[in-house]
Amino acid sequence: MAMVSLARRRAADALFLRRPQAAAWSSALRAYAASGEESDVVVIGGGPGGYVAAIKAAQMGLKTTCIEKRGTLGGTCLNVGCIPSKALLHSSHMYHEAENSFAHHGVKFSNLEIDLPAMMAQKDKAVAGLTKGIEGLFKKNKVDYVKGSGKFVSPSEVSVDLIDGGSTTVKGKNIIIATGSDVKSLPGITIDEKKVVSSTGALALTEIPKKLVVIGAGYIGLEMGSVWNRLGSEVTVVEFAPDIVPSMDGEIRKQFQRMLEKQQMKFMLKTKVVGVDTSGSGVKLTVEPAAGGEQTVLEADIVLVSAGRTPYTAGLGLDTIGVETDKGGRILVDKRFMTNVNGVYAIGDAIPGPMLAHKAEEDGVACVEFIAGKEGHVDYDTVPGVVYTHPEVASVGKTEEQVKASGVPYQVGKFPLLANSRAKAIDDAEGLVKVVSEKETDRILGVHIMAPNAGEIIHEAVLALQYGASSEDVARTCHAHPTVSEALKEACMQTYSKAIHI
Numbered sequence: 001m002a003m004v005s006l007a008r009r010r011a012a013d014a015l016f017l018r019r020p021q022a023a024a025w026s027s028a029l030r031a032y033a034a035s036g037e038e039s040d041v042v043v044i045g046g047g048p049g050g051y052v053a054a055i056k057a058a059q060m061g062l063k064t065t066c067i068e069k070r071g072t073l074g075g076t077c078l079n080v081g082c083i084p085s086k087a088l089l090h091s092s093h094m095y096h097e098a099e100n101s102f103a104h105h106g107v108k109f110s111n112l113e114i115d116l117p118a119m120m121a122q123k124d125k126a127v128a129g130l131t132k133g134i135e136g137l138f139k140k141n142k143v144d145y146v147k148g149s150g151k152f153v154s155p156s157e158v159s160v161d162l163i164d165g166g167s168t169t170v171k172g173k174n175i176i177i178a179t180g181s182d183v184k185s186l187p188g189i190t191i192d193e194k195k196v197v198s199s200t201g202a203l204a205l206t207e208i209p210k211k212l213v214v215i216g217a218g219y220i221g222l223e224m225g226s227v228w229n230r231l232g233s234e235v236t237v238v239e240f241a242p243d244i245v246p247s248m249d250g251e252i253r254k255q256f257q258r259m260l261e262k263q264q265m266k267f268m269l270k271t272k273v274v275g276v277d278t279s280g281s282g283v284k285l286t287v288e289p290a291a292g293g294e295q296t297v298l299e300a301d302i303v304l305v306s307a308g309r310t311p312y313t314a315g316l317g318l319d320t321i322g323v324e325t326d327k328g329g330r331i332l333v334d335k336r337f338m339t340n341v342n343g344v345y346a347i348g349d350a351i352p353g354p355m356l357a358h359k360a361e362e363d364g365v366a367c368v369e370f371i372a373g374k375e376g377h378v379d380y381d382t383v384p385g386v387v388y389t390h391p392e393v394a395s396v397g398k399t400e401e402q403v404k405a406s407g408v409p410y411q412v413g414k415f416p417l418l419a420n421s422r423a424k425a426i427d428d429a430e431g432l433v434k435v436v437s438e439k440e441t442d443r444i445l446g447v448h449i450m451a452p453n454a455g456e457i458i459h460e461a462v463l464a465l466q467y468g469a470s471s472e473d474v475a476r477t478c479h480a481h482p483t484v485s486e487a488l489k490e491a492c493m494q495t496y497s498k499a500i501h502i
């Protein structure tokens with residue numbers, strides 16, 4: 001592929017120059033940097049945002065270097081996030097099914113056991129295989145991989161403390177910050193990763209806790225809570241807000257909570273943790289109503305802190321080059337992912353927007369396309385979200401509450417899984433599909449699915465939103481029978497007309 005000409009890149013640079021400070025850095029230091037061996041693109045961080053950006057840049061013919069301090073590629077997602085959590089969610093689901101559902105299907109056995117070390121080993125094997133795979137992709141695409149911690153010394157130079165000792169300086173015409181996020185700590189609560197753990201500790205417990213208290217009913221709390229609940233822990237989730245997953249469609253959220261309660265998870269909503277005592281053999285948590293009131297003490301073997309994540313930029317030297325952040329520490333970027341400093345870009349969890357791996361990947365590709373002088377594009381209105389419980393809960397677009405608040409007249413279609421033949425056949429019929437479309441045009445505005453494999457089914461809805469489809473467009477599309485996807489077709493029928501099977 002043809003390399004982007006320097007003249008074109010300079011023209012692009014000139015276009016994005018927004019501050020005198022940026023201009024000063026650009027002329028003096030870029031001239032200096034040009035005297036050494038420099039990459040076209042340097043990426044700091046090898047997570048889904050960073051490694052995808054690096055591969056894309058190399059594929060576009062740009063000389064590319066990626067700096068990663070973890071020792072393995074794949075970032076939070078592959079090492080301590082999406083992948084290990086989904087491995088444990090699957091293993092624990094199999095155990096839970098064997099314990100609770102197999103007999104209904106006429107499959108009987110004795111001596112069902114959990115081998116926790118084997119479960120963890122399968123998770124670790126999946127992680128190791130995938131992270132090594134990214135290293136292979138770097139080699140294949142000729143991305144230079146520097147193992148160490150990067151720090152800006154100028155907008156075009158990053159000094160790296162190498163994992164194996166010593167240091168080096170990496171120079172780049174364009175530098176992308178893809179350093180991701182870290183767990184948000186709560187005042188007065190110290191995460192020791194033994195008794196008070198973050199998601200990282202919760203993914204590597206060596207014993208099944210008898211009692212687990214989860215702080216925060218968001219993605220991590222409900223997924224990791226589900227894992228340990230299925231394996232036998234008594235799980236209590238303490239949530240500050242009045243609802244679990246506050247960003248979810250209200251109707252779906254209510255059914256989701258009922259479903260989790262049926263699975264024996266307990267919820268204390270509108271509740272805050274005011275103290276944690278780890279001095280004894282377990283943990284004692286003092287909680288009180290969010291609005292204030294009588295305090296209660298909860299006892300736990302393990303406490304999981306999952307009250308959100310915060311951008312990770314510590315030690316990166318943002319102050320040295322003057323990169324602007326918002327109050328929450330997220331790096332501010334323009335439409336082309338460039339910060340206020342010319343030639344310095346940021347993507348993924350480190351910038352505003354949903355903290356999701358697929359969003360970080362989209363950012364990475366678009367950012368590199370802009371750097372290469374082309375047009376990049378990320379449609380943040382069609383980024384799907386999936387909670388990988390069982391059943392899964394997936395959504396794209398606007399909730400009914402958001403559409404109502406926007407004042408746009410709308411219509412809603414719903415279809416329960418109880419009326420879906422595949423869900424009934426496999427005895428997994430808890431859930432529903434809900435579609436919200438604009439009344440005047442029937443254009444789909446949001447789709448919300450609680451169903452087995454909702455995280456796969458949702459992509460039909462993502463595509464529909466992306467192409468501006470109406471609910472009738474989806475309803476008139478032939479769907480294979482018997483599939484759970486037919487519930488989406490029927491919900492769409494119900495949106496503009498009437499479903500057949502209810």
Ligand SMILES: Cc1cc2nc3c(=O)[nH]c(=O)nc-3n(C[C@H](O)[C@H](O)[C@H](O)COP(=O)(O)OP(=O)(O)OC[C@H]3O[C@@H](n4cnc5c(N)ncnc54)[C@H](O)[C@@H]3O)c2cc1C
Nearest residue numbers: 045047048049069075076081082150180348349355356357
């Ligand atoms: C338990 C858990 C489960 C999750 N599950 C999902 C899921 O199922 N689906 C989903 O979409 N998202 C999930 N996420 C969120 C997802 O992991 C993140 O959105 C995603 O990893 C963000 O990608 P990123 O590239 O921006 O940052 P990260 O993946 O955080 O990668 C940043 C990398 O930069 C490195 N780094 C930081 N500073 C420096 C430095 N100075 N020098 C060199 N390297 C540096 C870090 O070591 C890290 O490897 C989950 C997160 C957690 C914690």
Ligand SMILES: NC(=O)c1ccc[n+]([C@@H]2O[C@H](COP(=O)([O-])OP(=O)(O)OC[C@H]3O[C@@H](n4cnc5c(N)ncnc54)[C@H](O)[C@@H]3O)[C@@H](O)[C@H]2O)c1
Nearest residue numbers: 216217218219220221238239240241306307308309355386
């Ligand atoms: N399946 C997935 O895609 C997936 C899985 C795991 C994590 N993630 C990503 O990781 C990020 C972090 O996950 P998370 O679950 O930690 O955050 P989250 O933002 O999803 O949920 C945090 C929850 O904690 C609550 N909370 C905040 N402060 C609290 C307090 N003091 N006491 C009690 N509750 C409190 C919030 O109201 C919220 O419900 C999310 O943004 C998510 O995008 C995604």
